[in-house]
Amino acid sequence: MKxxxxxxxxxxxxxxxxxxxxxxxxxxxxYEHGPASEEIHGYSYIR
Known part of the structure; x- marks a missing residue:
């Protein structure tokens, strides 16, 4: 090795x-889910 x-x-x-x-x-x-575990569409920043 060098x-x-x-x-x-x-x-x-x-x-x-x-x-x-x-x-x-x-x-x-x-993944982010809305009320009643409905998937949220579009862009969303989650940390």
Missing amino acids: IETIAVHAGAEVDSSTGAVAPPIHLSTT
Whole structure:
């Protein structure tokens, strides 16, 4: 490995159960429903 690669990964601990050296990315989606669980159409910003 080049010195730059070693420097970027310095201090990272390997996950003992998965062997990962970086935290996983969890993708998710949120849906908004109106009264009586009716789906709301159009654009809506939800956090």
